[in-house]
Amino acid sequence: MKDSCFIRGKVPMTKAPIRAVALDLLELHQAQRFLDIGAGTGSISLQAAQEYPDLDVYAIEHKEAAVDLIKENRAHFGLKNYQVLLAEAPMTEDLGHFDAIFIGGSGGKLLEIIDWAYALLNPGGRLVLTFILMENAHKAITYLEAGSWQDLEVQTLQAATRKTMGPGHYFKPFNPTTIISCKK
Numbered sequence: 726m727k728d729s730c731f732i733r734g735k736v737p738m739t740k741a742p743i744r745a746v747a748l749d750l751l752e753l754h755q756a757q758r759f760l761d762i763g764a765g766t767g768s769i770s771l772q773a774a775q776e777y778p779d780l781d782v783y784a785i786e787h788k789e790a791a792v793d794l795i796k797e798n799r800a801h802f803g804l805k806n807y808q809v810l811l812a813e814a815p816m817t818e819d820l821g822h823f824d825a826i827f828i829g830g831s832g833g834k835l836l837e838i839i840d841w842a843y844a845l846l847n848p849g850g851r852l853v854l855t856f857i858l859m860e861n862a863h864k865a866i867t868y869l870e871a872g873s874w875q876d877l878e879v880q881t882l883q884a885a886t887r888k889t890m891g892p893g894h895y896f897k898p899f900n901p902t903t904i905i906s907c908k909k
């Protein structure tokens with residue numbers, strides 16, 4: 726899905742090429758319930774809800790303005806399989822179990838949220854995380870490697886999009902993003 730399909734606010738959004746890889750790694754074709762933690766604009770989970778109408782999608786975001794934007798987009802796309810919670814992760818409420826979880830933001834609670842994701846995932850469930858900051862990516866990799874996670878894979882994606890400059894064109898790069906995936 727193009728970034729321009731979404732109603733955009735001031736919240737930073739995971740760009741289309743990164744979303745495509747992250748959604749692929751989540752293996753949602755075999756999932757029934759998906760959770761997007763630190764959902765931001767909701768672009769990852771909104772796209773998932775559109776592409777998989779039978780998937781039950783949940784998004785958690787602690788900023789009210791971002792949740793409002795997600796709700797606007799949910800209405801814009803007419804999604805019936807999408808719930809958004811204004812909450813701080815990790816949460817104490819029982820959300821049930823999930824087959825796939827994406828962590829797009831953790832606000833200093835990365836390790837607690839990874840532990841929470843492990844508790845929430847069904848056996849074999851997929852976890853995908855994306856990072857701009859190398860330090861946070863390294864912290865996650867070290868922690869996941871030391872844990873009981875399987876099939877850990879790490880990749881860096883650098884995409885660029887063509888823009889015009891005067892009579893010519895150039896490629897404007899997105900931030901290089903580290904994408905981590907593993908399964909319970």
Ligand SMILES: C[S@@+](CC[C@H](N)C(=O)[O-])C[C@H]1O[C@@H](n2cnc3c(N)ncnc32)[C@H](O)[C@@H]1O
Pocket residue numbers: 736737738739740762763764765766767768769785786787788791812813814815829830831832833834
């Ligand atoms: C980089 S943005 C996520 C971008 C998102 N994937 C998208 O495509 O729009 C990170 C988001 O995580 C949220 N966040 C950070 N820590 C959080 C926490 N502990 N609980 C809930 N939301 C959190 C931030 O408010 C921010 O909106």
